[in-house]
Amino acid sequence: MYDKELVLEVLTQIHQAAATVSMRFKPIKSANDFTDSPGGMEKLDAICMQLIAIGESLKNIDKITGKSLLHKYPQIEWDKIKGMRDIISHHYFDVDAEVIFDVCQNHIDDLAKTVNQIIKDMSQ
Helix, strand or coil: CCHHHHHHHHHHHHHHHHHHHHHHCCCCCCCCHCCCCCHHHHHHHHHHHHHHHHHHCCCCCCCHHHHHHHHHHCCHHHHHHHHHHHHHHHHHCCCCCCHHHHHHHHHHHHHHHHHHHHHHHHCC
């Protein structure tokens, strides 16, 4: 068995990071909003930092739980999130603003909802 309280703490941090990404993304209407100004680039950098934290935290959950938790929630592509963390961290100059835009627009809210559901399920 794993440390449930630790996992809940990490899940809460992931949920907060996803909320931060959503908040920072609100004024962004296209990938060009990231790339066409210094302020947009700062937003991109700030969002990428949160995505790194999310991916790293998911890797930690896998370590803590022996990979027994996340697979129970297949609606999220956990490996892709962890892989994105690796790309942003190790190939930063290759980060594609279009990909980050797509993640923020189409996936981050689903991640937050699923993480919230995991927290609820574990708290019962």
